[in-house]
Amino acid sequence: DTGVSQDPRHKITKRGQNVTFRCDPISEHNRLYWYRQTLGQGPEFLTYFQNEAQLEKSRLLSDRFSAERPKGSFSTLEIQRTEQGDSAMYLCASSFMNTEAFFGQGTRLTVV
Amino acid sequence: AQTVTQSQPEMSVQEAETVTLSCTYDTSESDYYLFWYKQPPSRQMILVIRQEAYKQQNATENRFSVNFQKAAKSFSLKISDSQLGDAAMYFCAYLNSGYSTLTFGKGTMLLVSP
Numbered sequence: 001d002t003g004v005s006q007d008p009r010h011k012i013t014k015r016g017q018n019v020t021f022r023c024d025p026i027s028e029h030n031r032l033y034w035y036r037q038t039l040g041q042g043p044e045f046l047t048y049f050q051n052e053a054q055l056e057k058s059r060l061l062s063d064r065f066s067a068e069r070p071k072g073s074f075s076t077l078e079i080q081r082t083e084q085g086d087s088a089m090y091l092c093a094s095s096f097m098n099t100e101a102f103f104g105q106g107t108r109l110t111v112v
Numbered sequence: 113a114q115t116v117t118q119s120q121p122e123m124s125v126q127e128a129e130t131v132t133l134s135c136t137y138d139t140s141e142s143d144y145y146l147f148w149y150k151q152p153p154s155r156q157m158i159l160v161i162r163q164e165a166y167k168q169q170n171a172t173e174n175r176f177s178v179n180f181q182k183a184a185k186s187f188s189l190k191i192s193d194s195q196l197g198d199a200a201m202y203f204c205a206y207l208n209s210g211y212s213t214l215t216f217g218k219g220t221m222l223l224v225s226p
Contacts, residue, residue, distance in 0.1 A: 043203070048213060100162065104156055
C-alpha cells in the first residue's frame with residue numbers, strides 16, 4: 001500500500017463547469033476525510049465518511065458540493081457549477097477510527 | 113467551537129540550531145488530542161508528533177518534542193539540531209476525542225539555512 005492517493009493532482013477548469021476528484025484511502029482505513037486548503041490557511045474540514053456512511057458535513061460544503069464513498073472504498077468529491085472561490089487545494093485523508101490521519105498529496109483546483 | 117492559533121507566520125533557523133514553533137488553542141473540553149503536521153512544498157502532509165491531553169508527559173519523537181501546557185492551552189513544538197529537510201509549513205491541529213475532524217491553525221513556514 002502506497003498511502004492515500006488522489007487524482008488528479010492538478011485541475012484547471014472554466015467557471016461554471018463541473019469537476020470530480022477521486023481519493024483512494026489506505027486499504028484498511030475505515031474513515032475518509034475531505035479538507036480544503038486555500039493559500040495561507042490551514043486545511044478546513046469539509047466532510048467525512050466512516051465506511052460508506054457520510055457522517056458529518058461542514059457548512060463550507062454548499063449544495064454545489066457532493067461527496068460519495070460507494071462500498072466504503074474510494075471516494076469522489078464533485079463540485080458543480082464551479083466558481084473562482086472554489087480554487088483551492090483539496091486534501092483527502094484516511095484513518096482507522098480516531099487514530100492518526102494520513103493525508104494524500106491533494107488536488108489543486110484552479111477555476112478560471 | 114475550537115480554534116487553533118499559530119502566531120508566527122514564518123520562522124528561520126540555521127542548520128544544527130534549535131527552533132520553537134508556537135501554538136495556542138481554545139477549547140472547553142478536557143479530553144482531546146493535539147498534533148503537529150509538516151507539509152513540505154508540493155508534498156503531502158505528514159504527522160510529526162501527537163499529544164494526548166490526559167498525559168502530563170510531553171511527547172518526543174527523535175529531534176522533535178513538545179511543550180504541552182494544558183492550563184495555558186499552549187502546545188509548542190521544539191525542533192533540535194535542525195536539518196535542511198525540516199524546511200516546510202508546520203501546522204498545529206486539535207482533535208476533540210468525541211469528534212473525528214481536525215481543526216488546524218494557519219501554519220508556520222519554517223526556513224532552514226545552511
